[in-house]
Amino acid sequence: MTRELRRLEALAARRRLRVRVLRALRGLGGAGATFAALVKLKLAASLGLKLGLAVLVGLGLAWPFVALAILTLMGLVVAILGLIAGSGEAGDLFCPEPSGCDRRERRAARLKQLIATRRAWLDAAADSPRPPA
Secondary structure (H helix, E strand, C coil): CHHHHHHHHHHHHHHHHHHHHHHHHHHHHHHHHHHHHHHHHCCCCCHHHHHHHHHHHHHHHHCHHHHHHHHHHHHHHHHHHHHHCCCCCCCCCCCCCHHHHHHHHHHHHHHHHHHHHHHHHHHHHHHCCCCCC
């Protein structure tokens, strides 16, 4: 009975080792392929960013929940930093930068003025008598 129990425990240990090795190989393969693609396509600016993205993809292939937790934490940190670095005013949803909105409003007013001027010219040209041909 003890020999059978040892054999079953050895089988379970080999299975755990096989799962760990395959998970590590899957993660390393994904990280290596991602790093090679980032280097080839020149998508990320620095080598550190390329390595970080490759590690995150490899981690996502090996342990998806850990990678999801890291991405969620990074998103939370970015959101908090965005709130802290904000101007203190609650900006308009369509215009986060007030100076850009002022410029946009001035351009829209100028466009309306130009349209009105052109219509006035066309109306004036239509009202003027044409010389006989």
